[in-house]
Amino acid sequence: MDTKLNQEAENDKDMKTNTNFTADQTQNPESIYYLHPSNSANTKLVFVVFDGTCYSDWKRSMMIGLDAKNIMCFMDGSLPQPEDNTPDERAWKRCNNMVIGWIISYIERKIAKSFIYLKTASCIWKDLEGRTPSSSHMYRLQEKPLNTTHGPEMTIVEYFTKVKSLWDEIDDLRPLPLCNCHPTTNFVMIPQDQRLITFHMKLDPQNSQVRTNVLLRKDMPDVREVYRMLL
Template identity: 45%
Template sequence: MESPMNSASRFIEPTQDPCFVYYIHPADNTSLKVVSDLFNGEHYSSWKRSLILHLSTKNKMCFVDGSLPKPPSLDSKYKAWVRCNDLVIGWILGTLGPLIIKSVFFYKTAHEIWKDLEDRYGQTSNAQMYSIQEEIFAAHQEDDSIPEYFARIKNIWDQFDDVCPLPICTCSGCTCNLTMKYLKIQQDQRLLQFLMRLKASYQQVRSNVLMMMPLPPINQAYNLLLQVERHKQLSESGHSSETMAFAADRKKFYKPPHQNPQFGNYGSKPASGDNSYPSFRQNMGYRKRDLFCDHCKMTNHTIDKCFKLHGFPSDRPHQPKKFAHYAHGDDNNSETDSPFTKEQLNAIMSYISKQKDSKSKNSVPLIGESSNSAALFAERY
């Protein structure tokens, strides 16, 4: 027969035995955060669901639903029950807003607090259903992604299901499948709500889904839209990468004229205060037609860059134009080498000078008023 001493040595405190409902983990305390948002009288179903999950994992639901009554004061489990009850009360009060805490603070048991809150906020009302329906119709995608938009509207649907659940057939051996039919109608309605509030950029996908007979499940439509969104993101990122790569290559291989050897010193940076030097845009050829050399009477450059006056660069691949020499009567060039006579060259120079003067006066000469030199020029070309 077992001795009383051995029996006493095997006695375990109820709060230390994980198999008992009175077990309290060393990390359990009243300051433990149970839900993310405090309950202030709105979204009672969400608050209730979060609290039930926590109490169920801690094996303490019996203290709020009343299934574990308070034992007599002489019972060995009395102190363990009181300790667990106070712990659950602390968890509940930690999830309530300031105003609601004041209304339930002096209740002695967790079951009394739970029953009071259920009576006040757990009853379905027309105003509550109206408020949820209003949230559903106001939900639009706007700037949200597809996952964010779907999570937001699905949360509202779940709240509506909590206050207004679908009817369930309780007939034994029922073959009408009425519950499944109701569920299909509800899913089709929610699919339409989800599609009609999408952004205009998903219009083509929405049309494709609506063409399906019967309508697909809402999760299938969500997956389709998610793939389209990811494809758009990849396309945009790919286009951006190609643009950046092109800009990088252009910056790598492009050199300004004053840094490019094939241009010589042309386009080098002018000295400070030198206003006669053409701008960089002129050097690049944007307004070269407005330039005129007073020395050789030619366009496309100024006197400070005239090769005739300053000499040609040694590394320049081509030779100067011969008719510029003939225009100035250069003795080093024979008339037999020139494509024009000296009179024709003088006429061409005169025509160019007249054109320059007409541009400065914002007037364009008529074709009929051209000089004989212009006619000679046209006849030659």
């Protein structure tokens, strides 16, 4: 009899434990709201702090870090806030505040002050996006490769890395349009050819022989192929 009572008491205890586990979705590994014990506002997420410049680099780093934590949905607003006074609503708020803590910790204090009273991570994200002067920023990005010159003080690796990072940022901000109107139309090759010419124009004169060999080819190679040739 005592054994049966003890077994029932143990089962009741297990049921309460399971109920509490299910109620707190941040502790349930199968829940979208699950927060691993290693997740905290002090966890190192990225190595870039937003200081008002280089927003694209910071944004990309944050997106990678948050997506790896499976909580990008709080940043982009794709996971709406549940109804009030529900277990999911409490879990959502906890995750949302965690993401807010991460965002603010990777923004310089003088800038972060303007976000401290925004209630959701997605609001902060939209505010940051709205502060970025896209047109003037694009102009500066397009101008930088033209003003970047390869010289004796810069290696080929440094020169290629610098201009390629600028091109990647431009492509991220202004993706090429997709068009199926004509199968022979290749919009991708137009900017690639322009970039190859720009890349050659700014090369150190000691690489003139490689430049001549490339420009005499019937089919223009990819910039990365030219980079390998220069190496």
